[in-house]
Amino acid sequence: xxxxxxxxxxxxxxxxxxxxxxxxxxxxxxxxxxxxxxxxxxxxxxxxxxxxxxxxxxxxxxxxxxxxxxxxxxxxxxxxxxxxxxxxxxxxxxxxxxxxxxxxxxxxxxxxxxxxxxxxxxxxxxxxxxxxxxxxxxxxxxxxxxxxxxxxxxxxxxxxxxxxxxxxxxxxxxxxxxxxxxxxxxxxxxxxxxxxxxxxxxxxxxxxxxxxxxxxxxxxxxxxxxxxxxxxxxxxxxxxxxxxxxxxxxxxxxxxxxxxxxxxxxxxxxxxxxxxxxxxxxxxxxxxxxxxxxxxxxxxxxxxxxxxxxxxxxxxxxxxxxxxxxxxxxxxxxxxxx
Amino acid sequence: xxxxxxxxxxxxxxxxxxxxxxxxxxxxxxxxxxxxxxxxxxxxxxxxxxxxxxxxxxxxxxxxxxxxxxxxxxxxxxxxxxxxxxxxxxxxxxxxxxxxxxxxxxxxxxxxxxxxxxxxxxxxxxxxxxxxxxxxxxxxxxxxxxxxxxxxxxxxxxxxxxxxxxxxxxxxxxxxxxxxxxxxxxxxxxxxxxxxxxxxxxxxxxxxxxxxxxxxxxxxxxxxxxxxxxxxxxxxxxxxxxxxxxxxxxxxxxxxxxxxxxxxxxxxxxxxxxxxxxxxxxxxxxxxxxxxxxxxxxxxxxxxxxxxxxxxxxxxxxxxxxxxxx
Numbered sequence: 165x166x167x168x169x170x171x172x173x174x175x176x177x178x179x180x181x182x183x184x185x186x187x188x189x190x191x192x193x194x195x196x197x198x199x200x201x202x203x204x205x206x207x208x209x210x211x212x213x214x215x216x217x218x219x220x221x222x223x224x225x226x227x228x229x230x231x232x233x234x235x236x237x238x239x240x241x242x243x244x245x246x247x248x249x250x251x252x253x254x255x256x257x258x259x260x261x262x263x264x265x266x267x268x269x270x271x272x273x274x275x276x277x278x279x280x281x282x283x284x285x286x287x288x289x290x291x292x293x294x295x296x297x298x299x300x301x302x303x304x305x306x307x308x309x310x311x312x313x314x315x316x317x318x319x320x321x322x323x324x325x326x327x328x329x330x331x332x333x334x335x336x337x338x339x340x341x342x343x344x345x346x347x348x349x350x351x352x353x354x355x356x357x358x359x360x361x362x363x364x365x366x367x368x369x370x371x372x373x374x375x376x377x378x379x380x381x382x383x384x385x386x387x388x389x390x391x392x393x394x395x396x397x398x399x400x401x402x403x404x405x406x407x408x409x410x411x412x413x414x415x416x417x418x419x420x421x422x423x424x425x426x427x428x429x430x431x432x433x434x435x436x437x438x439x440x441x442x443x444x445x446x447x448x449x450x451x452x453x454x455x456x457x458x459x460x461x462x463x464x465x466x467x468x469x470x471x472x473x474x475x476x477x478x479x480x481x482x483x484x485x486x487x488x489x490x491x492x493x494x495x496x497x498x499x500x501x502x
Numbered sequence: 503x504x505x506x507x508x509x510x511x512x513x514x515x516x517x518x519x520x521x522x523x524x525x526x527x528x529x530x531x532x533x534x535x536x537x538x539x540x541x542x543x544x545x546x547x548x549x550x551x552x553x554x555x556x557x558x559x560x561x562x563x564x565x566x567x568x569x570x571x572x573x574x575x576x577x578x579x580x581x582x583x584x585x586x587x588x589x590x591x592x593x594x595x596x597x598x599x600x601x602x603x604x605x606x607x608x609x610x611x612x613x614x615x616x617x618x619x620x621x622x623x624x625x626x627x628x629x630x631x632x633x634x635x636x637x638x639x640x641x642x643x644x645x646x647x648x649x650x651x652x653x654x655x656x657x658x659x660x661x662x663x664x665x666x667x668x669x670x671x672x673x674x675x676x677x678x679x680x681x682x683x684x685x686x687x688x689x690x691x692x693x694x695x696x697x698x699x700x701x702x703x704x705x706x707x708x709x710x711x712x713x714x715x716x717x718x719x720x721x722x723x724x725x726x727x728x729x730x731x732x733x734x735x736x737x738x739x740x741x742x743x744x745x746x747x748x749x750x751x752x753x754x755x756x757x758x759x760x761x762x763x764x765x766x767x768x769x770x771x772x773x774x775x776x777x778x779x780x781x782x783x784x785x786x787x788x789x790x791x792x793x794x795x796x797x798x799x800x801x802x803x804x805x806x807x808x809x810x811x812x813x814x815x816x817x818x819x820x821x822x823x824x825x826x827x828x
Binding site: 231264267268272274281283284286289291292293294295296297298299301303306322324326327329330477487488489490491 | 527553559561563564565566567568569570571572573575576577579594595598599604605606607608609610611612619643644646666667668743799
């Protein structure tokens, strides 16, 4: 591994990431409101509390060029990959201007242009797909890597083990990012998983791994720089376990009754946004007033641009129901040569 | 031109496509060095290399999931599953991902993969190694299910399946892998998907079948001809989507229909054909549609296999029932 890579975030980057993370938080919390108002349908899984994971990892990657695949808690990974938040919100609203034309919704965000290869509703489902994407990159001799973000509970699926074996056997360019928020819906990790430390589970496949504080974006970024450098240099897969916490329930229909208030308070004090903000203020590089201005600007942007766009966009026409199933009038279907 | 049996035709089609499309790869267990359990990929790894004809771990779920991921990079994976009975763990990835890529990306990405598997009974092997569960796949939106019944159709339909931009389940009737030889011109000419093949024209009754059972059906038609009954024989070939136009046109002419398949009876593809004949052909049906099928049982071990497999006699009996109906 190269030692030349700078694993430290610059002051400018810290301020930018503070703003990006705060945008992500406000976006998600606004989704919460819109869901309660029944503007957003389907299911909704919010990322609040876990922001340092997606922003820290992808800031060290090449968003929009590297391939990203993840679970149903997918809004922020798409935004950081380059998906326009307006089109994302329109998607959640089920509007035709959405990034999936209003037919995918919260759990199935896809943005091929940005190499965001989907959120997936099935836990553990993306593991084999990530291996395939990485194999494809390897075959095409691409410089991209595939970054597969999944939760801790997904690692109890067989696909996790089948994929790790394959990824190491062929040294595929894939970075696994386990966002360990300690719960699979309402089942705490020590009630579901024999080996609680997820980074230890991959040692059986000879894949290097690390456990990192997922609430500290500087630590996440530093680990990501090294891991991505390792993978992009052709050394094969790498596994990062980020210890994190989601503030909301698993989904909007989850009452969150399985966690104690004291546990929530402990994690609340380790908020990734507040942590970074206070660090900047203590260093004399930022002020509370600047933060409040930043927050007000973000709230205004979300309301006057993102929500407005979603609200004013039209619904998909019913003819779209029958589209995108099989190719229509395709010459190959009738035996024509390419 | 060379005299070729069905499994050799599969091999030739794979070789042609590997040779003419650099984005085609084969994935499967024992397909490379070992040449495949039925020799369908024999010699292909030595010709095209380990990066094109890829031996995988024994992990069917993963193999198909990877094929979906590979499609996103423009690579057309042709996956071999060793037996139909080993295909069930792939269903998760087929129904959850492969069939939906076009829909999920609103047409930006498709999944041009082929899932090949030998299927069907008649080789004296029990359950997983002999069953015909094509209807499971035929029920999925976003997929094609193609079944050849001769070397020529295996060659042409497999080429078309690999070139098709959507996922195709290509089921090879292994009982007839080496039954007959046909002259195949290795020119890479595909046959059309989504259409039936009328193998024998007739006016008195329509016999509809696919896969290995086409051969029993043709024998039945021959016996009927000895009784001066002219039977039309249709090989459905693509069972999803169904070419009902051809079947309906034939039944409009004959007024009588027998559907022959090896798969279990309930919710078999024969049920769908019969339903559509009832929906769209009731006015020209002269007799109830007859089905000759396997039973709703687990595929038995070899001593009972002959009881399970539909026979020429059963087809004749069903045809006579249709012909004698007032």
